Amino acid sequence: MTSASLLPSGLRAWAQRQVGPITAVRDVSRLRPGSRVWELSLDGGRPGVFLKAASGVVAYQRESFAYRHAVPALGPQAAPQLVESSARHLALLLTAIPGRPLAALDVPRAARYEAYRQAGVLLGWLHAAGDLRGEHRVEAGEALQCAARGVEKRLTAAGDRVRAAERRLVLRLAGDLLRLGPLPLGFLHGDAWERNLIWSGRTGWVDFSRARFGACVQDFVPMYCTAWAEDPGLRAAVLRGYGRELSSEEEYALMCLSALDAVGCLAWGVPNGDHALVERGRAVLARLEAQAV
The missing domain is CATH 3.30.200 (Phosphorylase Kinase; domain 1)
Structure with missing residues (x-):
């Protein structure tokens, strides 16, 4: 020790x-x-x-x-x-809650789908749980704008790890994020990665150190960048549990936010030796370029 x-x-x-x-x-x-x-x-x-x-x-x-x-x-x-x-x-x-992180488990596909469905149920409950009044509503309403305005700081931190074409794409998507209209707001988990998803036959969430008020769609960025890209069935499972599909505006916000997340992955992952994070960031930027948005 x-x-x-x-x-x-x-x-x-x-x-x-x-x-x-x-x-x-x-x-x-x-x-x-x-x-x-x-x-x-x-x-x-x-x-x-x-x-x-x-x-x-x-x-x-x-x-x-x-x-x-x-x-x-x-x-x-x-x-x-x-x-x-x-x-x-x-x-x-x-x-303590029962179970282990889903990321550390080798579970059958059906169990993984069920874990994600229940994760969607819990996120729906959480998004509705916060008292969305006063300063909390202001915080939530400004969340996407704050994310978009932080893009230059992220790009500076990433440096030449982001190519010129990628930089132009990220800046365009950040600008689009600023122009989006109002989206559904709620209380976010803020770090909804599979490492924080606990499975015991029932799903649980841990680690609320990034919890805050914001646009509900922000909570789906981690899954959009990883699990949903690998298996679209997990997206369907989450949203089935969540109780609704995302609007077209939320879908576009998700794409824009994934670009910001990718730059953040490169900015933090390279100097900290987190190769998985770097690979995720590069994969997201490659998908966005391929989509020619």
């Missing part, structure tokens, strides 16, 4: 004040910068909990808000529930 995997004494003391004596600690952090998560075993045979230290103030605020105000709508078997949080430690104590 490395020093980075050890549970800091201050965090351990805080956690024990909330849940009682801790009998064992297991580091279950992901292999990515800023991930610090531990599984805590408790005495007396009580169910264990997870202790998550957020990567920063914004991530902590997003996740703690999500667990208090929207995630309970999914139910205790479909998403972790908040035990307690600490702004001082930027930490959350969370209940």
